[in-house]
Amino acid sequence: MDYPERNALSPLIQFSTLTALTVGAMLIGGAIGFGIIAVFLGTDALMAFGEAGSQNTSALWILQITSGTIAMFVAAVIFAMAVVKKPKEYLKADKLPSFILIILVFAIMFAGTALMELLSNLNQQLLSLDFLKGFAEWARTKEDAAEKMMEALFQMRTIWQMLFNLLVVGLLTAISEEFLFRGCLQTILVRWTRNPHAAVWITAIIFSAFHVQFFGFLPRLALGVLFGYMVAWSGSIWPGVWAHFVNNGTAVVVTYLYQHKKINLNPDDQHVFNYTGYLISLIFVLFLLSVYQRIASGTKKIPAH
Template sequence: MVKSPINQISPALQFLILVAITIGTILIGNLIGVGIISAKYGLNVLFDITNLNFTAPGVTQALWILQIIGTTLPLFLAPVFFSWVIVKEPYAYLKPRTKFPLMLLIVAFFVMMVSSPLIEFLSNINQRMVLPHFLGGVEHWMKQSEESAQKVTVAILQMHSVWDAIKSVLLVGLLTAIAEEFLFRGAMQTIIKRWTNNAHAAVWITAILFSAFHMEFYGFLPRLLLGALFGYFVVWSGSIWPAVWGHFLNNGTAVVVTYLYQQKKISLNPDDTHTFNYASYAVSFIIVIILLLVYKNIAPVKKQSADFNGEELG
């Protein structure tokens, strides 16, 4: 066993350090993004973004700059820096190993496809959320934040060609999946596992933090479920890549469906939350549970347990 030098730093302190590094990299990334946008498009574009005016020239390109430089890259660099420089255990925290049964990727694929009705069910529950009267101001702020986030998403995902769709799949689907999984299911879930000494607690606490991070309150429950699925993909495989794959499938599918709907190739509105019925919800739940059990049985769980104890996996 390779003794971990980070045993000198408690998991609680590790968590605070990771959060501080993440916030710092996001702030620096956004400052760089704002600087690039100001130099290339002028300050008016920044004002247009602040006022949610996404029809002005250059705004969409500026949004992409903020998305990549201000969010995606910082979310990737923060766990990488933390794992290599602070704790010096990149294999244990980032879990980049590729030696796992490829059948796990196939099972993960079906989990993501079959979970759609269940995600819709949780989304519908979330949409009916009503806060007490005395929290009316909070609820109003939550709805406004949700609407603003939705407008930004719509602006970014305006795709007029196949190339636009491919670009969105790669940037929104793949790069975002890698960055968020390295941060949440990689570094953060490992810290919480060491903190609680309980894999299930680590998966669900990380999933809660993952969902809360997106600041989309009326999508909290479905994103919580996705975070938990990704978490178990990592716990049972010892590798980050099945989670990246599942995350990419979720985001990439949403982008492709949005593109096809915009081009009027399909009539299914990707924002429709009443596609399935209660029987579909129940069947989805049962099949997802079965597939997760299959995934767990295929994954070399015992061999990967060392991963959470700080050993480097070969």
């Protein structure tokens, strides 16, 4: 386990710096995005963004990329390379996973599909409790806004639009979010808590809360835990990126196929499985994770100090 070195920045300072870098990068990215919208889409699109931005997919994509995807990636890279000056330890991008780990990650993500549905339904039930009524109303407002935006972004009339979504929502988002959360943040929390399990779970909680979509908090938390352990056990960021891409990419492809009536499965349907399916999903995920841990931990690279 890695502990802070003498004269190194304390975990608290590292956490504060990473937070400031991320917020700053997102604000600067947003300003750049609005500038691009004004130049290429016109001032009318810029002025109307607050009222009808969800209808202007070009404007939405520009802001999504500049204030989200690129901003998080830049914040993580600057932190790892310029602040702590240990990109290998904080980004963990120098080691590629073995082919067997790639297959295991793919299998884990698909085996967990039913489990994610169960957590989503449980999430809905928890937010229907009376004592959470005020919070649930606020969360529903945020959820509706996010759903409206995603509906606009996920309107894929051609296969090229689907491939674009697969690239941005699937791959680039997976890289930027994993570099930031499972790379930098999780490493900071390992050093802070001196407990890799605590680091994985706290990172997953922050990761899920960061999206401000609390009707999907539990399944996103579970995904964050899966990504976190995949990275922690292997010492590489790429299993987390691959798992993240499989999750996001599957949503893109399934939505595209449903929109074009190639499949009947509605991606928004949260009642596909029964309790038997949930139990089988849990058993398979736990079994595959145990196999992943044994294989990944046996080849883990220990950072030199």
